[in-house]
Structures are given as structure tokens and as C-alpha cells.
Amino acid sequence: MFYQDPDFVHSIQQILEFVGTLAFAISGIRHAASKQFDWFGGFVCGFAVAIGGGTIRDVMLGVTPFWMTSALYIGCTFFAQALVILFAKSLKRLDNAWFVFDTLGLALFTIAGIQKTLQCGHPMWVAIIMGCITGAAGGVIRDILLNKEPVIFQKEIYAMASVAGGCLYWLMVGVNINIAVTAVSTFLLICLIRYLAVKYHISLPKLKSEE
Helix, strand or coil: CCCCCHHHHHHHHHHHHHHHHHHHHHHHHHHHHHCCCCHHHHHHHHHHHHHHHHHHHHHHHCCCCHHHCCCHHHHHHHHHHHHHHHCHHHHHHCCCHHHHHHHHHHHHHHHHHHHHHHHCCCCHHHHHHHHHHHHHHHHHHHHHHCCCCCHHHCCCCCHHHHHHHHHHHHHHHHCCCCHHHHHHHHHHHHHHHHHHHHHCCCCCCCCCCCC
16 A cells, blocks of 8 residues: 555665665774774775674575675775775864764654555554664674673664654655655654764653662
């Protein structure tokens, strides 16, 4: 009902995954650079961040991981590394560049995860969870590789922005709004929530220990 033009949806899916891969790869490589990783270490970190969430999603859905279907995704990570190496000083002047790329990756992969899960015939509540995994798991892998506390467990709202975007996607699909408009609206909402959360230091209540 939601996908009258499968070819169009598939094209959107590929674009989202490619751009999301580039954004997350840049984010991962820049974090690796801050830890003084060498070029190989930076590539491994960037690639793990870029494919991590999507790989977990595809394994859970029982399909071939997206990056194994085309060498473009590996090439995308090489391109991201070249950008970071060649324009390191320019990126450094952009104080919030890591935040921009991280947020873009989160939003794009959330939408990609939702769409792919729906294409596999799962209900929307499963799609929202898979969208969150697709968008947020890469950041967890990055932080583990860098020996940092995963950002989704502390600081500002992160994974919940993905969940909120998924709920908006569900609502708009439920009233039969065009898939392209739905995707753009979801993308903008996730980016807006992340921006407001970081700007105003909004976070969920913290658990308190018995002590």
C-alpha cells in the first residue's frame, strides 16, 4: 500500500545508504584522528561506523548486508578518508563538523532502516526499532573502538531522536502522504531534535543508584 513504485523506493534507499555511509564514515574518521590513529586505523573506524548499524539490521532481517551488494560503500569510505586527510585544517575550523556529519548519518540511516524493514514485510513498530538500530548502532561501535562511553547512553538525546523520527514516519505513512515528503519530514525532525538537544543540553533523566 505504501510502495506503489518499488523502483523509486529502491533508488531512494540506495541514495540514503550511500550518503549516510559517507556522513558516518567522515564522523568516524574524524574521531579516530582526534585519537591519533594512523590511516589504516582511521579507515577501519570509519568503515565500522558507516556499516555497523546497517549490518546489524540486515542480519536481523535475514538479508545480505547492504555493503556486500556493491563496492561503492567501501569506495565511499576511502573518499571520506581522503576528504579528512586533505581538508583536515578546514574541518578543524568547523567546531561542530563532527556533530553535523553524525546527525546526518543518524537521520539518513534511520530512514533507510525503516524503509528496508517495511520492504521486508515487517510491521511499523519493528521498522521503528530497526531504524533506531541502523542509525545509532554505528555510533556505539565507534565509541567502543575509541574506548569512550557510547554517546547514546549519556549526554544529549541521540537514539530517541531516531525513535521520534520513526514515529513521525509512521504517522505520515498512515495518512498516505507521499513517500518522498515523508522521508524529508522525518529527516528534518531528527536533525531538529538533535540540534535542539545539543544547543540547550536536553537529555533524558538519569538513573540514580541506590547509594
